[in-house]
Amino acid sequence: MKTYLVAGLVLLLFGTGLAKKKKKPRENNGFVYEQRLGVAEVGQQGVVCLTIQNAKLKPGDPASVISTEGGVEQAQVTAKLDKSCSRDPNPQPGDVVYTLQLGKNHLPAGTLGVGIGDYAGPFENRGEFVGFNTVRLEGNPDYFSSCTGSEGVNLLVWNGLPPQGTLEWHRYHYLGYDVETTCTEADTAAMEKLKE
Secondary structure, three states: OHHHHHHHHHHHHHHHHHOOOOOOOOEEOOEEHHHHEEEEEEOHHHEEEEEEOOOOOOOOOEEEEEEOOOOEEEEEEEEEEOOOOOOOOOOOOOOEEEEEEEOOOOOOOOOEEEEEEOOOOOEEEEOOEEEEOOOOOOOOOEEEEEEEEOOEEEEEEEEOOOOOOEEEEEEEEEOOOOOOOOOOHHHHHHHHHHHO
């Protein structure tokens, strides 16, 4: 009987030690990064393909797109899709795909950036970075930056100015061709830390 009890305790302790804790979603004052941020790919006539981990957006919901060049445009969700419209053939588990329509169609086709679901502003320019957040820019705004690495683009959102701020969200978008690496050591270190 003692052997079974000891074996049971060992299994219980060993099992709970190995059980992987589910990572708590990263958020800033109720803004859950994984649910509000996604990859935005601008197509023809201002139609945007948004890949995001949020199944709750509806046609008519506001959205915004910040391009890797720093352009900002408001958009509106037009449809939830059954199949991906992304040029990146490597979807992540939990990805949901939507089409958006840009409000003024100022971002050219082929533009890549971050899409912000259920958000229409405000925005703040600080040098080469565009800032935003859901508490009307009170406290530390979130800032978008990007850098390239081998065959893709790393889309990064920081709480506070990059790279001094804290990296809160990262998504790699595969391009399928070689590009010059522009990620700094600080970018790479922050991306590694975010994985922890």
